[in-house]
Amino acid sequence: MLAELQAKYHLPDAHIEYLRKDVDDACDLDSDSAKEEISQIEKQLSTLEYHLLKRVGHGAFGSVFEGKRLSDGLTVAVKVIDLEDSKDDIGTITREITALVNGKTCPQLTAYYASTMVGHKVWIAMEYLDGGSIADKIKAEGPLSEAQIAVVVREVLLGLQYLAMEGKIHRDIKGANILLSSDGQPKLADFGASGQLTDTMTKCNTLVGSPYWMAPEIFTRNKYDGKADIWSLGITCMEMAEGTVPFSHLPPLKAVTEIPRSNPSLSEEKFSKKFVEFVKLCLTKEPEERPGLKEMLKHPFVVGAGKKELLQRKGSGGPVAGVSDGRTIKADGGATVKSSGTSRLTKIFGKTERKGA
Numbered sequence: 001m002l003a004e005l006q007a008k009y010h011l012p013d014a015h016i017e018y019l020r021k022d023v024d025d026a027c028d029l030d031s032d033s034a035k036e037e038i039s040q041i042e043k044q045l046s047t048l049e050y051h052l053l054k055r056v057g058h059g060a061f062g063s064v065f066e067g068k069r070l071s072d073g074l075t076v077a078v079k080v081i082d083l084e085d086s087k088d089d090i091g092t093i094t095r096e097i098t099a100l101v102n103g104k105t106c107p108q109l110t111a112y113y114a115s116t117m118v119g120h121k122v123w124i125a126m127e128y129l130d131g132g133s134i135a136d137k138i139k140a141e142g143p144l145s146e147a148q149i150a151v152v153v154r155e156v157l158l159g160l161q162y163l164a165m166e167g168k169i170h171r172d173i174k175g176a177n178i179l180l181s182s183d184g185q186p187k188l189a190d191f192g193a194s195g196q197l198t199d200t201m202t203k204c205n206t207l208v209g210s211p212y213w214m215a216p217e218i219f220t221r222n223k224y225d226g227k228a229d230i231w232s233l234g235i236t237c238m239e240m241a242e243g244t245v246p247f248s249h250l251p252p253l254k255a256v257t258e259i260p261r262s263n264p265s266l267s268e269e270k271f272s273k274k275f276v277e278f279v280k281l282c283l284t285k286e287p288e289e290r291p292g293l294k295e296m297l298k299h300p301f302v303v304g305a306g307k308k309e310l311l312q313r314k315g316s317g318g319p320v321a322g323v324s325d326g327r328t329i330k331a332d333g334g335a336t337v338k339s340s341g342t343s344r345l346t347k348i349f350g351k352t353e354r355k356g357a
Contacts, residue, residue: 005041005045008042009045009046012051012052015051015052015053017055018055023038023041026038026041040119041119044119048070048118049069049070049071049114050067050076052065052066052067052080053065053066054066062080062081064078065077065080066078066128067128069113069125076125076126076127077126077128078124078126079124080124081122081124084120106162107155107158108155108159108186109163110127110129110188111126111127112124112125112126113125129179129180129189131179131180131181131182131184132179132180133175133179133180134152134240135176135178135239137311138175138239138240143241144240144241145310146241146271146272147306147310148310148311149237149275150275150301150302150305151184151306151307151308151311152178152240153233153301153302153305154302154305155308156173156178156236157233157297157302159187160188160229160233161294163188169225169226170188170229171228171229173232174210174236174239175239182312183308183312184308184312211252211253212245212246212247212248212252213232213235213239213245214231214256214259215230215232215287216231216259217287219256219260226292230282230292231283233282233296234279234283235264237275237282238264238266238279241271241275246259246264247259266279274300277299278299282296
């Protein structure tokens with residue numbers, strides 16, 4: 001059956017592997033039910049706008065594939081979330097799609113093309129970034145130089161500034177969520193944790209993100225704002241400079257208890273005064289005293305940043321659009337996704353596409 005589908009719809013091998021479980025499950029049913037399931041699969045295939053070429057990442061949410069847009073052959077990253085298996089809740093998935101759909105083009109943010117329901121799975125088509133993530137770069141090449149870190153920091157701050165103008169905070173800044181294009185352009189990814197700020201509610205009060213990078217006020221206060229992203233950027237600076245983050249040797253829930261009591265910093269013997277000072281400002285414990293985006297963009301460490309080409313990858317990488325390291329905790333009151341959530345998500349996001357994409 002798989003061979004017939006591949007020949008009929010000209011499917012790449014990776015797409016066939018993606019279909020294998022659904023087809024095998026259908027074939028295990030009685031004759032009439034099997035025919036109905038196969039008919040549904042063929043109906044989906046006949047209307048698909050993307051083919052899956054290669055799986056390049058996997059996380060708690062599902063998988064990321066290198067894909068091809070059939071209308072023009074554009075290479076894209078396709079994030080596939082299985083609603084029956086995903087550990088993400090409806091709120092996380094809808095937040096990511098909403099953030100992507102409502103956002104405008106920004107060089108420092110991963111571009112969004114379209115999303116659609118395919119059976120009980122959500123497909124999110126996004127910009128393909130073949131430079132991998134900052135976390136990948138650290139793993140492959142070791143800690144970054146200060147010159148490279150300065151470029152990442154400047155671009156992340158510009159991305160956060162854009163989100164702030166849209167009334168949003170990211171809430172999950174870390175190396176794994178900063179992707180690189182082939183020419184070294186850093187771009188923020190994974191908007192599943194993105195929080196919306198309004199004129200009447202300027203602070204969030206949910207626990208979302210990766211605990212090792214989280215600001216202390218997230219654990220100790222009822223509300224927090226965009227300055228939590230500044231703290232996370234400071235921890236990401238430590239990640240880029242030292243190859244690890246504070247308390248990474250501890251389980252997440254243990255780290256949560258240690259972070260509010262800690263005062264992380266970089267050694268002045270190992271790093272420049274400007275860099276150490278920048279990180280120290282990011283990691284100011286009291287959010288009221290922590291500088292905001294405008295102040296941090298004016299810091300000498302950021303102002304002196306060089307060109308993005310400093311970040312061009314030495315080897316070939318692959319897109320990791322939002323692939324998590326698996327150590328993310330959420331407690332925002334959302335229910336775990338079950339199959340019953342499919343209709344709800346279809347109603348909200350049956351198909352969304354950015355105009356002009």
